[in-house]
Amino acid sequence: MNQIDLGGKIVVITGGAGGIGQAIAQRALASGASVCSWDNAPTAAQATAGIASMQVDITSEAAVTAAYADTIAKFGRIDVLVNSAGITGPTLTVQDYPLDAWLKVMAINLTGTFLCSRAVVGGMVQNGYGRIVNMASVAGKEGNPLQSAYSASKAAVIALTKSMGKELAKVDVRVNCIAPAMIESALLDQMPASKRAENLAKIPMGRAGTVDEIAAMALWLASEECSFTTGATFDASGGRATY
Template sequence: MPRRALVTGGSRGIGAAIAATLRQDGHDVVIVDRTIATTGEKGRDHRAYELDVSQFAAVERVLAEVEADGGPIDILVNNAGITRDGMVHKMDPVSQWQAVIDVNLTSAFNTVRCLVPGMRQRGWGRIINISSISGLKGQIGQANYAAAKAGLIGFTKSIALELAGKGICANCVAPGFIESPMTSAMPPDALRREAAGIPVGRLGKPDDIAAIVAFLASDQASFVTGQVWSANGGQYL
């Protein structure tokens, strides 16, 4: 059944692939991103809103506008994320640590807090949070990112328990190394080393993640909640 979906960080990479796949499944898709004005997304075949999802007041205001413009959101995909890598003994408390926690973890609370009351009233909802292999095993130079992504898993499991009786399923997807703007910013030698350690012999593609999200967003996933779906090519078993 077609629903209305919201994808955070939907302008490029994994988020753009998720938005496209959900549209192909017939859903009415809305994206939010901090850089809509510079990405050309306003010309695409979905609605796009500029939003810094780390700021609760802004999320509350914009999501109210989103639902007023086109109807309630039943599928929420929390994909927005940033990296600010550095060794923990050199990590800046604000520009590296807090910035990553706010965008990668607090943003999921912000969107869930604003949209879940409506989902509860309607008795149906899907929440899919994009975690990471780094949240499962840790990563040198990514204490901030790994902490946020691990926190997202705990957050997801908790809200899954809270919302299971209301027809709302909450799950995580934990991608491994995916071809995306985020991984393309890695040093080439580091990326080659990671790719060499993937048993299936390649980096993942954004569509690999989008396909999992599409299933978790569907009516067929009504008995799946509180789970972490790893998609890492066998790199972490």
């Protein structure tokens, strides 16, 4: 395993109790960072693993503001934000998609990413350093059938990443995102087996990715060495997306 130096860095990970978020949290910790997870369903296991855990609903502006204040009080600053919290929403046609389900997917995947990014970015600019890593999806590039809200939210995360990358290009704050295809995690339980099989069949490598494979990519994007790259989207899709 390559060693990526995050020594002394303060890393906040939303959805840090989930499969991908937890893998990133553990690898960041092993790379020398202090790690704080913002998740609305934190696990006790995280605290014992040396990761600070805060219960935060990232769709609530007030909750994000409070979590930011608590994190600054505990750690002094935030160097890295990984926006990993997300849900798939129901597997339905647009015609059958309930508005409340659509709004919930948008609130968590898009507005939550916006609220957490907005909360940390002022401090990063003031400190002259920051890295933001967003978790988009290959669905945001291709538009998966029966996953319209998820696909649209992830396309918007890709666009938000581009906007922020340009806005912050003149300071040492880099904003990039990852577009994974199917990754083994609890998120897959939100889809029917037929949808999982369909998504798996699109991957040329013929397998799902692992959370550690996403953590490997996320850690470089979170590091100082990611210096001339911003506003970009990186595929982790077993060969599925090639554009």
